[in-house]
Amino acid sequence: DSGVTQTPKHLITATGQRVTLRCSPRSGDLSVYWYQQSLDQGLQFLIQYYNGEERAKGNILERFSAQQFPDLHSELNLSSLELGDSALYFCASSVVGAGGHEQFFGPGTRLTVL
Amino acid sequence: LAKTTQPISMDSYEGQEVNITCSHNNIATNDYITWYQQFPSQGPRFIIQGYKTKVTNEVASLFIPADRKSSTLSLPRVSLSDTAVYYCLVGPRRGDAGNMLTFGGGTRLMVKP
Numbered sequence: 001d002s003g004v005t006q007t008p009k010h011l012i013t014a015t016g017q018r019v020t021l022r023c024s025p026r027s028g029d030l031s032v033y034w035y036q037q038s039l040d041q042g043l044q045f046l047i048q049y050y051n052g053e054e055r056a057k058g059n060i061l062e063r064f065s066a067q068q069f070p071d072l073h074s075e076l077n078l079s080s081l082e083l084g085d086s087a088l089y090f091c092a093s094s095v096v097g098a099g100g101h102e103q104f105f106g107p108g109t110r111l112t113v114l
Numbered sequence: 115l116a117k118t119t120q121p122i123s124m125d126s127y128e129g130q131e132v133n134i135t136c137s138h139n140n141i142a143t144n145d146y147i148t149w150y151q152q153f154p155s156q157g158p159r160f161i162i163q164g165y166k167t168k169v170t171n172e173v174a175s176l177f178i179p180a181d182r183k184s185s186t187l188s189l190p191r192v193s194l195s196d197t198a199v200y201y202c203l204v205g206p207r208r209g210d211a212g213n214m215l216t217f218g219g220g221t222r223l224m225v226k227p
Contacts, residue, residue: 002157004157042219043217045217092157102148102163103160104160107157
């Protein structure tokens with residue numbers, strides 16, 4: 001158990017819909033990262049937040065957005081969903097400032113778009 | 115971030131030592147080398163990190179030659195439960211932010227009985 005929690009574990013929805021994925025980082029971690037992993041694909045970095053502010057952006061589509069709240073939990077919003085958005089979405093957290101790339105990953109949310 | 119190249123897949127047998135090599139020819143002076151392990155449908159798990167020479171922890175060893183253009187993850191006496199995908203990442207340790215990770219395709223290790 002990494003200490004990072006993600007909800008829901010599974011999500012099934014239809015094309016064109018909007019969903020929200022939630023992540024709670026490890027206690028004390030200020031940074032939250034979101035990744036997408038499609039079937040048999042590598043992990044794609046989407047976005048990073050640090051203490052409520054966006055700090056790095058990767059291959060995140062304009063239909064996707066995220067935010068980090070004052071209690072440090074984060075939400076990833078996916079809208080106008082397409083079949084190709086079906087994937088595992090991972091959240092990770094780290095103590096930025098401690099240095100290093102050690103990120104602690106959550107169990108993921110499996111999104112299925114029908 | 116430095117690009118990495120690692121074998122797509124490797125097979126081994128229980129009890130053997132497994133060495134997975136990663137090439138990173140354009141590694142920068144302030145880059146560190148980090149390895150993650152991922153089981154199917156689970157998030158990656160940090161294994162080990164190093165800058166130069168050799169690093170060892172309870173799980174693995176990381177060997178980095180003087181030119182740092184490659185690194186080798188060594189897993190001693192693997193078991194069936196070590197079957198997973200192993201990712202090599204290279205990048206700076208940043209205390210401020212932008213600690214973005216770029217995962218390549220990884221190496222699929224299959225441990226056979």
